[in-house]
Amino acid sequence: MKGDAFDITALQGIKLSLVFLLALMLTGCWNRKELNELAIATAFGFDKGNDQYKVTVQIINATEIATTQGSGGRVPVLTLQATGKNSIFEAMRAMTTSAPRKMYASHLRLLVIGEDQAKAGIAKVLDWLSRDHELRTDFYIIVARDATAQEVLQVLTPLAKLPADKMFFSLEAAMHNWGSTAKVDLHQLIYDLVDQGKDPVLTGVRILGDKRAGMTRQNLTSVTPPALLEYRGMAVFHKDKLVGWLNDKQSRGYNFIRGNIRSTIVSLPCPAGGNLNVELIRTSHRIKGKVVNGEPQVTVTVRAEGNIGEVECGMDIGTNEAISLLEKELSDQIENIMKASIARAKFYQSDIFGFGSVIHRADYKAWNRMKDRWEQKFVDLPVHVVVHAKLRRTGSVMQSFLERMEEEEN
DSSP states (O other): OHHHHHHHHHHHHHHHHHHHHHHOOOOOOOOOOOOGGGGEEEEEEEEOOSEEEEEEEEEEHHHHHHHOSSSOOOOEEEEEEEEEEEEEHHHHEEEEGTTTTEEEEOOOOEEEEHHHHHHHHHHHHOOOOHOOOOOOOOOOEEESSSSOHHHHHHHOTTSSHHHHHHHHHHHHHHHTTTTOOOOHHHHHOOOOOOOTTTEEEEEEEEEEEEEHHTTSSHHOOOOSSSSEEEEEEEEEEETTEEEEEOHHHHHHHHHHTTOSSSSSSEEEEEEEEEEEEEEEEEEEEEEEEEEETTTEEEEEEEEEEEEEEEEOOOBBBOOOHHHHHHHHHHHHHHHHHHHHHHHHHHHTTTTTHHHHHHHHHOOHHHHHHHHHHHHHHHTTTOOOEEEEEEEEEESOOSSSSSHHHHHHOO
């Protein structure tokens, strides 16, 4: 019995010793930072300088955001700038000379790249971002069009206190409801850069109106703001350098091909004049590649379903013949949009659709033979576009009241 009691006591002692040793190994919140010690960054901007990097950071003005009874009289955000001769990392550290607190970027919403920097190359910018352990990768990356990243981040937005939040949600809304923008985060952009069969594409943003007035409180208090931020077109890259832009139509064509269209509006011409607008409610896509006699070819198939949303012409849409005609027109219109995007990408010799990756998956041996010449292969690549469109609902009114008005006048 005594031996058993001794064994139990020894076992308990060993357990206590292990608990004590484990407690010593726990570090706790050794690297914690209090909120009042941090400057929370919501957006970064990178511009090309004279042999140096220009970095802009948009920081939350916490006291203004926390104001519950109207405005405190100050702007909700402030921007700081710094330059680095050797690296972006150097510029970020140099910013501490003017920043009130240490920069905290885990809540980053947006990264804006100036057009000049995008033309010079974005690889070094992304390398620094990918190595920062504090950064999450769910922020969106865009390109400032006809402006610098600094100018874009200095525009105040009237409908949202934080301009970066406004731009973040506007990008998502435009993607889901119109289809002319692309949501690209850090992971996706790096993946596109290292993939030999896919070139990157980023959404462009421009400033409408007076840039200088957009930096003042006048932009927040006017019924008609003097400056607005607008997403317009997509930036086309070849490897890591900006080579050109897609317009609104071509941008939607890109999203049709990539299967990114959730909903959009397609305008169709009526036989007797005027237009009829269709709201697409559902789309699906398929890209299939193959190599025939050593030459690659791609087929893009899109299926679309939509509802008639607006009739601006005198047309009876209650007959099967009219629906068949409109479905054919809708298919042709979507096909034209996609072909316009493909033609523009071939002009820039940039495979933004990932057709090379499709050929790689279809025939990797053939791809290995042509991958070093894919830039020219892409320009000559036959791309077959097939669109199947269906109209599901025409609305409760079969005959437009515009047609009835014309009948009464006659």
